[in-house]
Amino acid sequence: MRLRVAFAAGTLAAFVLAAAPVFAQKQGGTLKISHRDNPPSASIHEEATISVVQPFMAVFNNLVMFDPNEKTNSPDKIVPDLAESWSYNPDQTKLTFKLRTGVKWHDGKPFSAKDVKCTWDALIGQEEKSDLIRKNPRKIWYSNLKDVTVGSDTEVTFVLGRPQPSFLSMLAAGYSPVYACHANGRDMRSKPIGTGPFKVVDFKRNEAIKLVRNPDYWKKGRPYLDAIDWKIVPNRSTRTLGFVAGEFDMTFDSDVTFPMLKDVKAQKPDAVCEARPTNVNTNILINRDAPPFDKPELRRALVLAIDQKPFNDILFEGQALMSAVMLPPPYGLWGMPKEVLETLPGFGSDVAKNRAEARQIMEKLGYSKDKPLKIKVATRNIAIYRDPAVILIDQLKAIYIDAELDPIDTTVWYNKIQRKDYSVGMNLTGGGVDDPDTAFYENFHSASDRNYTAYKNPEIDALIDKQSAELDRDKRKKIVWEIEKKLAEDGARPVINHNVANTCWTPQMKGLVLQHNGIYNGWRFEDVWLDR
């Protein structure tokens, strides 16, 4: 029933949009945006960073997507994209899409169901020969996808191993574009083709990304903009100054921290700035397999020593969100309400009491002010990692831990963590979709590539699988909270906070809706227009 409603709403929306006279939106203009760093490539499927998704999502289409006009991504608000409609078989293991006709790739070749199959075959590694991708960071998303079958040019079916309600959400994410069968990986990484509203003209490393309007876009009347110019400016102050000076119409996503916001507002009072969670949480990695933190009581002491408030006050002017793994309400769909959260270890508000308890534990283990435990806190040598690590070190002094910062070159960071060559690490974890499947499978399931800490807990594995197959959302939420509780009690990866940052743009830019629980979604730019 819900599906039919979605379909109907989608058609209705398409109808209204197509029929609506162009009275408000203006056609034309070049949107200029600053970019924070050099995207490692243009191939969304191969990368796991907003640096790639934000500029290149506009080149592609998905099968379905989160309604770009809604602030909150939700399974209830998924709209058609290349798929006109979709339906499940009765036991919810076959998901069939009816595809749009008359869609063309940027090189003029027609789009068909085969392209969908090629894309997901490459992602589940069924097509070993596939030259479409060489890296697959979200393999775990599709561990339940068994096969993709082509019914006709306009019909494609995803065969699942078991029911998985989150599957459609993952397909709706900005991370899940449809690639062309006839493309090759090298082109996708440097000058990709898609079916989307904008074509790539040029992608100059460390310099600029130029997109122009796709005149043959299947959605009539879109996009409004003639072109989008991304300019790569690695120095944040130069970027911000450029925005303030009017060189850019928009800042990079979440590029404006709270301390900088005042500055931006002071210099450009008409700037529209919106704060939202970045889908990234700051967390602590603890090496539980080696001394000294192989002792559970020591791990507990460490968790008790953490006072989240100073982290939040310094790094986010108190605007960050407190939560366990899942993004908290009202932004997130799955996080615990405050009262439940505070029952978890490490989230109690009485820091002094917690630290006193931690000191007792430490004393019992033979440490004291004069005989502190000496450790190193490993972190990536990037400011956003280093800053919280410096605060953590400062806090650990309170429980007789004398820590030293061990900044790791970003190139060898994952190697080091995987080798378990650390005792405590400061880490940031981002999530592509606000769904427990992505968050838990990626980071805590023993079979995941991205479970850096190699956290192994059969009980957690079973619970993750159980919630994943649960079709009833309320029941699923209960299991999710149970997992959260167990992870927190186990000190699996203590979360310090969920980051929040600002994105700013000129008031002349209209039609952009920032998604509040998914920075990786909503960057199609087809509804964006410039009022000048």
Added chain:
Amino acid sequence: MGSYLVRRFLLMALTLFGMSILIFVMLRLVPGDIADILVDAAGIADPKEKAKIAKELGLDRPIIEQYGQWIGGLTRGDLGFAYVSERPAIEEIAPRIPISAKLTLMALFFSVILGVPFGVISAVRQNTTLDYSLRVLSLSGLSLPSFWLGLLVLMASVHWFGTIPIYTNEPRGFLQEVGLLAIPAAVVGFRSSALIMRLTRSSMLEVMRQDYIRTARSKGATNTSVNYNHALRNALLPVVTIIGIEAAFLVGGLIVTETVFNIPGVARFLVEAIRWRDYPIVQNLVMLIAFVVVTVNFLVDMAYMVLDPRIKYAD
């Protein structure tokens, strides 16, 4: 002299060959390679995928073979493929050269315009307040880190004009490009101008002590004529040399300045490529810089030989 030329030429080639080995080996010592970076950028650490990338890029082959391939390509004018962009390295490097070259020339122009006259004035007015102030000024030029100077200029620019000069991709016309490059060029050139001024000064003083100057003076030539006709002309030779050498060595200053002003030249690209472990880019850029330095040294020597007949090249 012919044999000297040949010898100099062979030495140049030898130096460049040595540099190619040095840079090649040093790069392989850098912890982590492009495969690490690429999988890291995707937030995964799958050894299979890493191995696949390494194989695709030829990183799994013996070092000697990799070196041979690079040098072999170089002699054919083939710089190899950039790892990150997967495009021919020449396509990545070539468009960036003119930008840095223009910046260097403008910086040099700036430093000569400032350095030579002030050096002469300082020498002629030796030990006056003017001399002292100019010397202090030039020393400060040598002491200010150019990235700091750049930041201060940006700060001032925002403060007074509410904007900053950001290098746009295709500057519209010559004047705009000069305008965009002028400030960074001045920032880079400030240091060289200090160096040139100091050298002009000491070289002038040296010449002014020479017998023929004293003779000219005793013959009743005016001070101005002595200073500018006799002394300056003779003092300029070492100055010309230092200008030549500075031209090659300005690259050092460009690295930070291009970063601060976000100019897409070769110097900033080098830092970026080092960060990405993009060996083909780093190797070729380093060789390019070494080539420029060595060639300039050679030309300066030649200029010396032509300009100063006193120098003999017996061996």
Added chain:
Amino acid sequence: MAIIDHEAELHRAGANITGWRSQLVFTARRYPLGAIGAVIVLTFVFTAVFANFIAPFDPTSTDSKASLARPGSVFWLGADFMGRDMFSRIVYGARISLAVGMGATLMGGLLGVSIGLMSGYLGGAFDLLTQRLLDVMQSLPLLVMALVMAAALGPSLENTIVAIAIPLVPTVARVVRSSTLSLREQPFVEAARAVGMGEVRIAVRHVLPNTLAPLIVLGTAQLGSAILVEASLSFLGLGIPEPYPSWGRMLSESAAEYVRTAPWLVIFPGVAISMTVFGTNLLGDALRDILDPRQRS
């Protein structure tokens, strides 16, 4: 090219010198800029050595209430984004600059002297080989060479020292080699040889001391550039990592973001670098005037 008889120099200049104190005063009067340089350098060294007594705060301790605090009575030079006291960080930063500057200069000097002495003394194949190697090293600008070295070694305090020291070697080696070559033929060296002194002993006892004057001049100049190169490397993120409060690093990331709201984050570390290098340059100029009369201005 013997070492300068300083006393005779002063007497010739008409000074009535008695005791070291008046000698110092005289020298300072004669070289006012050098004296200023010496004062700056001494202040710098003093600050670095006694940083823990001078700094009012722990340079790494954070304070959420002091984030971006303005310069005032508590935080004399303001506080950074993490609420760390800028004054304390700059004071401790002097340690890093001194350690890297001195470390790199000494290490480069030591290597350069040994290579230069051996090269000039042994001659032959060894000389030829080292000369070519030095050619190679000198075909890259100092910062480029240091950059590649720093990247190859990875960021740490020790590695940064090495990365800066190595590119300094060729100049020192060349200076030592050329004076060794000319000194080798001097009568007093031949005399030493005639009385049967060993070559190594001659090199160390007679040749080396006579190259000291140009070495000291060169060393002072290199100290300045080493400090500048360290600042540049750290600014580019390839030098000293956190938590060490390096002046260059302080200017790089977070500072530059608050150019408008917190200009003190940009101004003070820059002033510290500039003053220090300025001091070494002033001192170096004066030393050159005193020790190397040929270049006297």
